[in-house]
Amino acid sequence: MADIIDIANPTRTQAILNQYGLHAKKKFGQNFLTDLNVLHGIVDVAGITSEDYVIEIGPGIGALTEQLARSAKKVVAFEIDPHMVAVLAETLLPYDNVKVIENDILKVDLAHVIATEFGEGAHVKIVANLPYYITTPILMQLLRAKISWDNIVVMMQREVADRLNAEIGTKAYGVLTLTIQYYAQAQLAIKVPASAFNPSPNVDSAVVMLTPIVPETVVDNPDKLFSVVKGSFAHRRKSLWNNMLQMFGKQEDVKQRIQDALDAVNIASSIRAERLSLNQLTALYEALKLQGLIK
Structure with missing residues (x-):
């Protein structure tokens, strides 16, 4: 597929936006990532191999999905915007290992999807460029879902990323910090400037990798x-x-x-x-x- 121009190529991204009359929708927290180095970095941080099954959240026009599909065994992407689902049917046409599901990730039975799409005992990795307005609810949903995952690699607002490993007594320390501590180890992997997006958001971003852990003290519920x-x-x-x-x-x-x-x-x-x-x-x-x- 060397002759395919990457979706994230700024010129192609703009062409896709123009072709479909697209613009970033604030209600869905849309910003289109156009920095291939960042995309390649996300795939590398997640350690995606041909044995891996990937859940992606919010694929947009498919820039990250494409990079994941080139390395993974199968990618299942959840997109809430029906207009984007129609676009993805065309932009991801070259990749037969991708399935796009139109649904709200907060309403999805992930355990059922994983069993149906990947099979029992699959090596599952979760990757997402999370909408900033709903980052925390999605993280909470993923961590508390009764599923097995190898790692979660997500891009989020830098301010939220800082909350994941916040120190006790600081303003950033709170429910999200403690939830992360119970379920996972968080590592800030990539700092992403606003200029990596079209349109540029008002804040910088960060890619964080979560690795599952066994809690120091396991509770019944x-x-x-x-x-x-x-x-x-x-x-x-x-x-x-x-x-x-x-x-x-x-x-x-x-x-x-x-x-x-x-x-x-x-x-x-x-x-x-x-x-x-x-x-x-x-x-x-x-x-x-x-x-x-x-x-």
Whole structure:
């Protein structure tokens, strides 16, 4: 396919946009990546081989999809914009190992798709140039989905990337940081300037690789754990105690059980959630369960 001009080639990208009357839609967070070095870098970071099955999110006109298809065994891409799906049918025509599914990734049963499209026990990698406005919900969805993956390589706003490995007590430290810590190790792999896109966004981006880990402390129900974590950060300026009352109620017996749980794990009620580590919040979750506050 040496004679094929890459979709990401700036001239071809513009020609495709002109041909189909396309423009970046803000509601879908669209920006078209036109830097081949970045695209090749993403494929390299993910370590895509001919044995790999790839899930892609938000293929746009297919610039990244094309590069993935050249290395992977099969690519399944989810595109929410029906107009783009029609474009992809033509731009990706040379690649018979790509399937585009018109759907919202937040509504997809990924386990079912992987079993259907790739088969049981497949080596699955997830790659995406994530829409900035919905980066966090998508990451949460991927991490909490009951699927097995080799790595997740995603491009996101640099500010969000910095939150993944934020230090305790900083403004960036929060629910996303803790969720990442439970499920994966995050590594900032590539810094991407705004100039790599058409049109250029107002912010710089970064490519991050997530590698799955076994949590230091495994809980019976991670979804419930992170409900507690989310509730603990509900009002960042408020103390953990006030956020706990909002979560569980203000009845006197409830207050006593919350206090007993805090005492059991040596956490002061006056502390703010941003000062607590994942291990401390996990211990608190278990203590709240023992107090009957979490069923």
